[in-house]
Amino acid sequence: SQQGEEDPQALSIQEGENATMNCSYKTSINNLQWYRQNSGRGLVHLILIRSNEREKHSGRLRVTLDTSKKSSSLLITASRAADTASYFCATSYTGNQFYFGTGTSLTVIP
Amino acid sequence: EAGVTQFPSHSVIEKGQTVTLRCDPISGHDNLYWYRRVMGKEIKFLLHFVKESKQDESGMPNNRFLAERTGGTYSTLKVQPAELEDSGVYFCASSQRGSEQFFGPGTRLTVL
Structure with a gap:
């Protein structure tokens, strides 16, 4: 599976x-x-990182990409209750079709 | 700017019936995609339109699913006849060439 x-x-x-x-x-x-x-809502795009990039930031989000290990991480700093959601990574090989994972369910307790 | 919209938000039908889902992409986006998430599993690609043409329909599960995008604007996804395993959330996304995909809120389909 891809x-x-x-x-x-x-x-x-x-x-x-x-x-x-x-x-x-x-x-x-x-x-x-x-x-x-x-x-109950749609998918919201957070951040895109290209294969030639190693790290990107957006507000409280930090994404890293290690192509040698074929892995990425999403760090949410100073979490808030409103960050409670499911988070998905999606990889693209052609720039069109995306392959999603099963997601991480994050619960932030107030 | 209006986002991707989908209709209906929720559909409950009986096995054997027909359901048609609609997606309105962001205006000006030539690329339109359909995805499906079956409960507890990953979100899977179904197909990709570029304007009115099917660019890639490799993810369509079987011939009970028919997607159209007449005129290259909105798209419909018809399931006929629906089976129990078709239950899930159907997402539509649109994009300009090479940019990120913007997703709609999804249609939750329940087949009883």
């Missing part, structure tokens, strides 16, 4: 703590994206 796989499947932390989620994939990629899905 899909990404997120780790852990579920994560529960206290508000203010940092949350780290990992994604592993199996073949060479063009880019990798992270998405968030709040319960």
Whole structure:
């Protein structure tokens, strides 16, 4: 399967703590994206990192990409209750079709 | 700017019935994608339109699924006849060439 796989499947932390989620994939990629899905709502694009990039930041989000290990991590700093959601990584080989993992369910306890 | 919209938000039908899902992409986005998430599993690609043409339909599960995008604007995904295993959330996404995909809220399909 070409899909990404997120780790852990579920994560529960206290508000203010940092949350780290990992994604592993199996073949060479063009880019990798992270998405968030709040319960009952659509997927929201968080950040895109291209295969020639190693790290990107967006607000409280930090994404790293290690193409030698075929893995990526999403770090959410100073978490808030509103960050409670499912987080998915999606890998692209052609720039069009994306392969998603099963997601990490994050719960931030107020 | 309006985002990707999908209709209906939730559909409950009986096995053997037909359901048609609709997706309106962001205006000006030539690329339109359908994905499906079956409960507890990963989100899977179904197909990709570039304007009105099917660019890649390798993810379509079987011939009970028919996607169209007449005129290159909105798209429909018809399931006929629906089976129990078709239950899940169907997402539509659109993009400009080479950019990130913007997803709609999804249609939750329940087949009883």
